Amino acid sequence: MNVGSIRESVSPHNELVVVTANELARAFAEDVRSGLSASPKRINSKYLYDERGDALFRQITRTSEYYLTNCESEILEVSAEAILRSFGVDDPFDVVELGPGDGSKTDYFLEATVRLQPQARYIPVDIAESALRDLADHLCARHPTLRVEPRWGDYTQALQELRESPDRPELVLFLGSSIGNYTDDQAAQLLASLCAGMSPCDALLVGFDLRKHPSIIHDAYNDRLGLTREFNLNLLRRINRELGGRFALDGFDHFETYDPVAGVATSYLVSLQDQEVWIEALDSTYRFRRWELVHTEISRKYSLDEIEAIAKRAGLRVSRRFFDQRSFFVDVLMQPESPNPAAESMVPLPHERSPAGYPWAENF
Numbered sequence: 596m597n598v599g600s601i602r603e604s605v606s607p608h609n610e611l612v613v614v615t616a617n618e619l620a621r622a623f624a625e626d627v628r629s630g631l632s633a634s635p636k637r638i639n640s641k642y643l644y645d646e647r648g649d650a651l652f653r654q655i656t657r658t659s660e661y662y663l664t665n666c667e668s669e670i671l672e673v674s675a676e677a678i679l680r681s682f683g684v685d686d687p688f689d690v691v692e693l694g695p696g697d698g699s700k701t702d703y704f705l706e707a708t709v710r711l712q713p714q715a716r717y718i719p720v721d722i723a724e725s726a727l728r729d730l731a732d733h734l735c736a737r738h739p740t741l742r743v744e745p746r747w748g749d750y751t752q753a754l755q756e757l758r759e760s761p762d763r764p765e766l767v768l769f770l771g772s773s774i775g776n777y778t779d780d781q782a783a784q785l786l787a788s789l790c791a792g793m794s795p796c797d798a799l800l801v802g803f804d805l806r807k808h809p810s811i812i813h814d815a816y817n818d819r820l821g822l823t824r825e826f827n828l829n830l831l832r833r834i835n836r837e838l839g840g841r842f843a844l845d846g847f848d849h850f851e852t853y854d855p856v857a858g859v860a861t862s863y864l865v866s867l868q869d870q871e872v873w874i875e876a877l878d879s880t881y882r883f884r885r886w887e888l889v890h891t892e893i894s895r896k897y898s899l900d901e902i903e904a905i906a907k908r909a910g911l912r913v914s915r916r917f918f919d920q921r922s923f924f925v926d927v928l929m930q931p932e933s934p935n936p937a938a939e940s941m942v943p944l945p946h947e948r949s950p951a952g953y954p955w956a957e958n959f
């Protein structure tokens with residue numbers, strides 16, 4: 596997939612560089628085909644974020660149960676300047692953000708960025724077009740002097756292209772514990788592929804949700820308002836709308852479970868009855884047994900040792916950690932070990948099998 600085949604002017608500084616909608620639609624169709632043909636069935640969590648999914652996620656972040664956003668906002672509000680000074684602000688640099696969503700937390704960070712280095716550039720990369728547009732509009736109004744270059748697409752693809760212009764130091768943000776949507780092997784692989792393109796003055800800031808009382812984690816994915824349920828079921832709505840699916844939404848439910856030993860919260864859709872569903876764009880019918888599960892997302896929770904281990908496998912060293920007051924969440928600043936043999940040896944590994952226990956997790 597290429598990033599950058601269509602350009603639309605958003606503002607004099609803010610250009611939305613996008614992939615062709617056809618490429619994303621094709622990838623969606625192919626991923627749904629392979630996911631629903633697999634056993635157990637699965638749908639990749641990156642497809643949760645169409646316009647409605649993105650709006651639902653924003654509502655989830657405002658629920659009392661979903662502590663992650665507040666914790667990381669607190670970290671960024673308190674520590675943005677310290678993070679930036681640890682990275683180095685003397686020369687103009689780029690802030691590349693992977694999956695910023697509506698970027699509300701990044702606002703604190705960009706405020707400090709503009710203050711400390713007026714020539715900094717911000718490059719958000721997200722697969723959700725609507726979120727990216729809202730973000731660009733918002734930043735244009737809020738930070739009119741900031742150069743913003745949004746890229747619409749899959750960040751695992753876009754990274755290749757971003758790496759081709761290493762003329763300025765780069766700080767890559769991967770916030771919200773989005774890394775927790777990957778197994779540890781995949782997370783190490785993703786960080787290693789980021790690390791492989793980094794120069795010694797580049798850095799990564801990665802948000803990790805920490806292990807805590809299992810009930811707190813369990814509740815975060817089972818909000819009382821049922822928004823997480825709607826968010827998960829929206830995947831079927833999206834398949835209906837974009838691929839001509841015939842899912843009856845009342846034939847499925849949302850189920851979330853947290854395994855405190857593995858530190859993994861897992862989301863499923865549950866088929867409430869034996870049913871067959873036709874998907875026009877795939878020219879196929881899929882059979883679901885009563886109580887059959889469709890895996891949609893994992894959200895990994897980490898100990899500090901587990902974070903160190905993943906960083907090490909990726910050829911990165913942890914240079915600083917920033918916690919919220921309750922130590923529920925940590926933003927970790929990482930830099931390449933040099934020399935960096937781990938990163939070299941881990942990239943690319945597109946064929947690597949998912950670890951036992953999470954056969955549904957896909958490699959990127």
Ligand SMILES: C[S@@+](CC[C@H](N)C(=O)[O-])C[C@H]1O[C@@H](n2cnc3c(N)ncnc32)[C@H](O)[C@@H]1O
Binds near residue numbers: 652696698722751
């Ligand atoms: C859990 S939200 C996090 C948003 C924000 N970073 C935060 O901390 O609140 C994940 C975001 O990453 C985006 N995303 C997920 N997978 C992606 C992928 N493979 N490529 C690009 N964006 C992706 C989604 O569209 C969504 O905006």
